[in-house]
Amino acid sequence: xxxxxxxxxGKTWINVRRRWQLYLFLLVPVVWVxxxxxxxxxxxQIAFKNYMPRQGIWGSKWAGFVHFRxxxxxxxxxxxxxxxxxxxxxHLAVNFPLSIIFALMINIIENPWLKKRVQxxxxxxxxxxxVVLVGMLTQIMNPVSxxxxxxxxxxxxxxxxxxxxxKATPFIHFYVWTGIWQNLxxxxxxxxxxxxxxxxxxxxxxxxDGATRLKRMIHIDLPTILPTASIVLILxxxxxxxxxxxxxYLMQNNINVVYSEVIxxxxxxxxLTGATNQFSYAAAVGLFNNVINGILLLIVNGxxxxxxxxxNSLF
Amino acid sequence: xxxxxxxxxxxxxxxxxAEDRVLYAVVGVILTLFILCILYPVIFIISASFSEGTEVQxxxxxxxxxxxxxxxxxAVFSHKNVLTGFRNTFFxxxxxxxxxxxxxxxxxxxxxxxxxxFRGFFTFLFVFTMFFSGGLIPSxxxxxxxKMINTVWALLLPGAMSVYNMIIARSFFVNxxxxxxxxxxxxxxxxxxxxxxxxxxxxxxAVIAVISLYYxxxxxxxxxxxxxxxxxPNLQPLQLILRNILLATRVSLSEFEDPDLMEGKxxxxxxxxxxxxxxxxxxxxALYPFVQKFFMKGVMLGSVKG
Numbered sequence: 001x002x003x004x005x006x007x008x009x010g011k012t013w014i015n016v017r018r019r020w021q022l023y024l025f026l027l028v029p030v031v032w033v034x035x036x037x038x039x040x041x042x043x044x045q046i047a048f049k050n051y052m053p054r055q056g057i058w059g060s061k062w063a064g065f066v067h068f069r070x071x072x073x074x075x076x077x078x079x080x081x082x083x084x085x086x087x088x089x090x091h092l093a094v095n096f097p098l099s100i101i102f103a104l105m106i107n108i109i110e111n112p113w114l115k116k117r118v119q120x121x122x123x124x125x126x127x128x129x130x131v132v133l134v135g136m137l138t139q140i141m142n143p144v145s146x147x148x149x150x151x152x153x154x155x156x157x158x159x160x161x162x163x164x165x166x167k168a169t170p171f172i173h174f175y176v177w178t179g180i181w182q183n184l185x186x187x188x189x190x191x192x193x194x195x196x197x198x199x200x201x202x203x204x205x206x207x208x209d210g211a212t213r214l215k216r217m218i219h220i221d222l223p224t225i226l227p228t229a230s231i232v233l234i235l236x237x238x239x240x241x242x243x244x245x246x247x248x249y250l251m252q253n254n255i256n257v258v259y260s261e262v263i264x265x266x267x268x269x270x271x272l273t274g275a276t277n278q279f280s281y282a283a284a285v286g287l288f289n290n291v292i293n294g295i296l297l298l299i300v301n302g303x304x305x306x307x308x309x310x311x312n313s314l315f
Numbered sequence: 316x317x318x319x320x321x322x323x324x325x326x327x328x329x330x331x332x333a334e335d336r337v338l339y340a341v342v343g344v345i346l347t348l349f350i351l352c353i354l355y356p357v358i359f360i361i362s363a364s365f366s367e368g369t370e371v372q373x374x375x376x377x378x379x380x381x382x383x384x385x386x387x388x389x390a391v392f393s394h395k396n397v398l399t400g401f402r403n404t405f406f407x408x409x410x411x412x413x414x415x416x417x418x419x420x421x422x423x424x425x426x427x428x429x430x431x432x433f434r435g436f437f438t439f440l441f442v443f444t445m446f447f448s449g450g451l452i453p454s455x456x457x458x459x460x461x462k463m464i465n466t467v468w469a470l471l472l473p474g475a476m477s478v479y480n481m482i483i484a485r486s487f488f489v490n491x492x493x494x495x496x497x498x499x500x501x502x503x504x505x506x507x508x509x510x511x512x513x514x515x516x517x518x519x520x521a522v523i524a525v526i527s528l529y530y531x532x533x534x535x536x537x538x539x540x541x542x543x544x545x546x547x548p549n550l551q552p553l554q555l556i557l558r559n560i561l562l563a564t565r566v567s568l569s570e571f572e573d574p575d576l577m578e579g580k581x582x583x584x585x586x587x588x589x590x591x592x593x594x595x596x597x598x599x600x601a602l603y604p605f606v607q608k609f610f611m612k613g614v615m616l617g618s619v620k621g
Contacts, residue, residue: 012432015430015432016432016433019428019430019431019432019507021506021507021508022424022425022428022431022507023425024508025421025422025424025425025507025508025511026421026422026425026426026437028418028421029418029421029422029441029476029481030437030440032418032472032475032476033440033441033444033476035457036454036457036472036473036475037444037448037449038444039449039457040448040449040450040453040454040456040457041447041448041449041453042449042453043449043452043453043454043456043457044449044450044453046452046453046456057453057456102349105342105345105346106346108338108339108342109342109346118346118350120604120607121350121353121354122349122350122353123603123607123610124353124600124603125353127532127536127596127599127600127603128596129535129536129538129554129557129595129596130536130538131536131538131554131555131557131558131561132557132561132592132595132596134561134562135557135558135561135562135588135591135592136356136360136592138561138562139360139363139561139585139588139589139592140356140359140360144372144373144374145371145372145373145374145582145585146374147356147359149374150374150375150376150377153374181352181353184349185353189611189614190614193614193615210332212332212334212335212338213334213335213338213339214334214335214338245539246538246539250558250562264451267450267451267452268451268543271451271452271455272451272452272455272543279452279456282451282452283450283451283452283453286450286451286452287450289450290447290448290449290450291447293446294446294447297445297446298446
């Protein structure tokens with residue numbers, strides 16, 4: 001060790017001592033993150049073991065990659081991974097362009113009072129819980145008492161539609177479009193923020209030159225939000241393998257399970273329900289998913305960081 | 316711009332060309348349709364909850380309540396589990412948010428200080444958990460090992476902090492509170508802890524409001540942790556009880572405190588479900604217009620790097 005580094009090292013420790021109060025602040029959060037985030041990470045070894053409740057995670061015997069092989073060769077692999085990716089891509093393909101168009105449309109409203117009211121209304125569904133959303137869906141889609149049955153009878157008097165929620169194929173459309181209903185408005189906030197940064201003089205100048213509002217929307221507003229949009233797109237594609245448990249599980253039934261079984265619901269079902277708790281197998285499936293999610297997020301974060309020169313990267 | 320007043324005189328307004336009026340009309344129609352798509356199901360559910368059970372069951376409700384009654388709400392408030400669920404959810408929301416906010420601020424403050432030795436290491440320690448986690452099974456086994464299954468702690472401690480919200484708070488401290496304040500305070504001999512309590516906190520009310528609301532809404536709407544950790548119906552939050560009622564096909568009379576009151580009411584299960592949806596969303600929707608600006612502020616803060 002050279003004298004310079006030794007001196008620097010000594011200085012660091014002096015600084016550590018001087019900042020002891022800051023470390024006292026950090027104590028509780030660090031203990032929390034070690035227990036509730038890092039200890040379970042050590043627990044992923046269960047995926048490589050044959051878990052026996054009596055021996056615990058650490059005492060159980062190693063099994064190698066058996067559980068991963070079982071998953072990869074079972075037909076649940078293509079089903080769960082396929083459904084997960086299908087739901088994500090469908091949602092992304094609809095949600096991404098629509099939220100840009102929607103933001104541009106709200107931005108056109110010139111009356112500030114009206115604009116604010118419109119924003120207030122379209123944000124509301126974001127705060128409805130998943131349980132309530134799915135509950136609303138099942139009530140409204142009820143062929144007899146629901147809105148769906150009522151409207152159906154306006155066009156076909158006296159007839160009753162079939163129960164659309166008990167069919168398999170509509171599931172994916174219901175899943176995606178209820179998501180649009182709930183979050184389209186909310187997703188425009190980030191674009192509205194970018195749009196407030198547009199210099200009004202730019203619009204005035206274009207207007208004097210005879211540009212219509214549509215032209216100004218395409219040549220002024222759209223380019224303004226494109227950088228934000230590219231970041232949003234990149235970040236969203238990082239969660240393609242990450243379909244949340246809640247909605248898929250709530251909307252699931254015996255018939256649509258072919259399309260609604262995603263990785264997270266599968267892990268829950270094999271791991272925590274049913275007679276035989278297959279902890280090790282479920283943990284292996286979960287670990288496979290987490291590793292892919294982590295890698296995707298890292299790639300995406302790196303790419304978006306490069307594009308925006310660090311301004312939108314998490315680190 | 317055209318409406319600005321210059322020297323007390325109205326500046327001449329640039330006339331909207333015809334194409335613009337077409338565009339405004341098209342956008343107006345589309346936005347109106349979308350707003351109707353949002354409002355109509357909501358209005359339908361509210362109306363159905365106030366209607367008579369038979370009418371709801373036969374699908375006679377279109378827009379306004381048919382033969383208005385309060386039967387649905389009577390059913391909700393005499394249902395055994397619903398009141399317990401409400402009480403539990405209030406507890407989880409208040410206690411959970413309090414724990415969340417305290418731990419988040421304790422973490423965000425030191426990490427916002429550029430002069431904290433090993434700041435990069437500690438930041439990484441937290442941010443890494445956003446990219447990788449142990450997953451459901453190891454977390455479940457940990458909670459069960461800590462003997463927290465079927466206790467309120469299972470809903471309060473494992474999710475005691477969201478790293479995302481911590482970064483929002485840290486960014487706020489870094490970007491909005493001037494560094495000169497810290498320097499001045501240090502020259503005056505103010506300790507790091509005192510700076511936090513006496514200077515930083517009073518200046519950070521906006522971000523505290525933002526993260527409190529984020530946490531509170533998350534607690535109010537959460538059901539997954541309760542689904543896996545809580546079997547005791549006396550501890551279950553409203554969302555889990557809602558799920559059991561909303562997804563059940565029929566309602567048994569024994570679920571009510573006074574079964575006779577509900578006896579013979581046709582379509583009661585529909586009314587109960589509609590009224591439950593209204594009652595469970597009520598507090599959040601009623602509060603929402605007043606706190607809307609904080610939520611939007613949070614989205615902005617979240618997109619700024621600290």
